[in-house]
Amino acid sequence: MQPDQRKKSSVDVDFFTEYGEGSRYRIEEVIGKGSYGVVCSAYDTHTGERVAIKKINDIFEHVSDATRILREIKLLRLLRHPDIVEIKHILLPPSRREFKDIYVVFELMESDLHQVIKANDDLTPEHYQFFLYQLLRGLKYIHTANVFHRDLKPKNILANADCKLKICDFGLARVAFSDTPTAIFWTDYVATRWYRAPELCGSFFSKYTPAIDIWSIGCIFAELLTGKPLFPGKNVVHQLDLMTDLLGTPSAEAIARVRNEKARRYLSSMRRKRPILFSQKFPNANPLALRLLEKMLAFEPKDRPTAEEALADPYFKGLAKVEREPSAQPVTKMEFEFERRRITKEDVRELIYREILEYHPKMLKEYLEGSEPTGFMYPSAVDHFKKQFAYLEEHYGNGATVAPPERQHASLPSGCCKTWESCRFSIALQQLWSCSGSRGS
Incomplete structure (x- = not known):
């Protein structure tokens, strides 16, 4: 065999080996x-x-x-x-x-957080803390890459029996570039309604911030605490009703900042509601956990903490370490050039x-x-x-x-473990x- 033929044959073998x-x-x-x-x-x-x-x-x-x-x-x-x-x-x-x-x-991964919540009514305060820590740690990384997930919900959080969680389903995510027209962000469906921030219910042409994901994480955490969705709205109006039942009627200043005229008019005409104490809504929860939850569920996006600020909250004392909470390099425009045309x-x-x-x-x-x-x-x-x-x-x-x-095999667990005590x-x-x-x- 000539050297060139040998070389070609070797390349073919390498290719078919890789393609095996x-x-x-x-x-x-x-x-x-x-x-x-x-x-x-x-x-x-x-x-x-x-x-x-x-x-x-x-x-x-x-x-x-x-x-x-x-x-x-x-x-x-x-x-x-x-x-x-x-x-x-x-x-x-x-x-x-x-x-x-x-x-x-x-x-x-063995399951997802929706199944974990549904199948386990004996989760402990340690579970709640560790779960929220992982979600915020992952969110810090996502947000420092200039990415908004936009569809965080229990079904989009994968879970293993060792309590490891992983965020998935980035199909609705967007990369935020400073020169991107704000309307681009609103051209498609965003976030499952129950986990959708108030600004997504009422201000459809306002540029949003990473605070939309913080709200979703707050809703997920509240669901962990009670075993039930926090705001299971049947439609957008019902969703706003449920939010204000818990948080109280927004201030006149907050309502004035709502860009959607119908939503602004609806909130203005709403009967005055007083906020419910979180200690009353979640009677058995750690007070530090509730204080952080209340911040994450602030009606106005500017009042919610960033993921990095939330990780520094006293609730995570003894668990959080900033050197173990990496930031990401911002995603480049070149990678997402297709979004702009x-x-x-x-x-x-x-x-x-x-x-x-x-x-x-x-x-x-x-x-x-x-x-x-x-x-x-x-x-x-x-x-x-x-x-x-x-x-x-x-x-x-x-x-x-x-x-x-x-095929013979030992079946893998496709659902969550019956108990997480182990x-x-x-x-x-x-x-x-x-x-x-x-x-x-």
Whole structure:
């Protein structure tokens, strides 16, 4: 064999070795299903870890949905932090020009905070403190990157039985740039209503601040304390009623700052309500916890603490350490240039493909050098996975978990542990701190 041939053969072997992704992951069982597709647990034979593989179907059917997926995978690549869920890998699609599904490999988490709250009525003050600390620590990192999450709720907080929480679902998140027209921020649906800040209920063309996420964290914390959503509004008006029932009628000055005329008129005509004492609403809670909660649920955004200020609150004395609460580098305009223009389906496909290549260094190098064959159909691991996912989806139902054919495995817990009494905070804290040491800004 000539040297050039040997060289070419070696490159081919390297490529096909890298692309042997289908054999890398052993699909185990369905752990979730939604409008986006299906999530399966899997075993990573390279690392020995169990992971979650999310199949996202028909992502280019609507440009808005594809843009949301692009935004999420891009942000999760840029925001690496122990309190934010991690994308470990994204499978390479069979064709750069024609793919329509993607397979995203996440770290596997056992449950979410919604399930934890629903299944556990014996959470302790230590749980509450540790949970809130992690949420604020993750939020500090997100906000210092100039990112607003905009859809924080218990279902978007993943959880493990060791009390570790991780923020997920950045599809509605936005990067704040000082020269961005404020109206851009209001062009789509923002935040699930129950966790939506007052300024999102009443001032639709006002530029908002990171305080919207602080309000959502306050609502989540209150739900932890009581086991029930704090403001389960049936509509926007009902939502404002529930807020003012607890917090009292806003001051005339606060109402005057509401930009939406209908909301301003409604609040002005509302009967005068006195605020309810938080100690009365949450009778068994730590007074320091309630003092912080009251600050986070201030009606006016300017009166809420930042995540960094909240972490310095006396409630976290003995737990918080500023050196273990890293800040992020601000996300650059270049990364989110697509948000500032109208983009086509083909544009989004190319941008998503470019993100996928971040997990395939050799392919990325070829792409950047312009030497990647654009029309080549790869021997795709996706084809291998399609059959297994199709089988699992067909047999998934009634909450049952189903293994693919000819697979034997010990099932992973897909829900929350029945009791969290076994949670060892010293171990959880050690894991948290060791992560932060290797994943600083």
